[in-house]
Amino acid sequence: MLNNKQLRLFISLSTLFLCSLTASLHGVANPEKQQFPNTLTLQAHMTPPTATIADVSWMAGYWQGEKWGGQTEEIWSAPLAGSMMASFKFANNQQVKFYELLTLFEQDGSLVLRLKHFSADLTGWEEKDQFMEFKLVKLGDNEVFFEGYTYRLVSPDELHVFVVIDDKGTKTETKFVFKRKTN
Template structure:
């Protein structure tokens, strides 16, 4: 009887912990905590499991090479792509109140999230590579982030 109660408790916990979650969306593999490099410092990214409507929320934090905080991002991923806002360490925003950066969806596959100007590629269950296309005046480059699951 005790084993039955334990198994029942595990089943109930599993069902209630996924309530309102949608793990069937093609980008659900991104959920979790990631850390790695990028911009000459340390990058940290955290993604929630997708909600029932397929929306994931994420946060990003960057520390410079000397360890000082550089900036934050608040992100939302859904079938249309990724929308984000940047914040300074004092929480003042880079974009105006109504504006945000939008990386429009191009393709979602089992191991890739391809957005206009941004790609997330799953290298293994615990490693991803993020490639961000950047431009400053006439100079264009791709910043590559090698991230590991925490």
């Protein structure tokens, strides 16, 4: 027969076990954690889903939009050698404020997005050998979710990009709307 102290300890340990089991099962059923409405985060114990560069070939093109009172453009190359590359530019009052160079490539059976920022004079924001990296979380029809970075083709000529921006510890989800530019 258990005394009251042993019974409380047993109940506490049983509750802890059930909570851990529930959390583990939840992680298996739902690999991504959602902090914002349009971006996801891969849980630490999960592996990125299988994907190839052909799965995101719909991103290729010349895209323009407006944000923060200025103009934006993002130009994605067609897939080549298991990768795509892009440049992003933000200009305001007819002056470039910053650039980004992006690569999207196949790695270990999945996709990885890398990004590097530059000032208007091409001074790097990140250190020389540093970059931001976003692992694939989920792939859908005409949408791809990287950690904190989502691309969604809403029509053949409109691309929405959602980015989680960290400003001194305060994270916000920012939406960019791009229209395809054709010559």
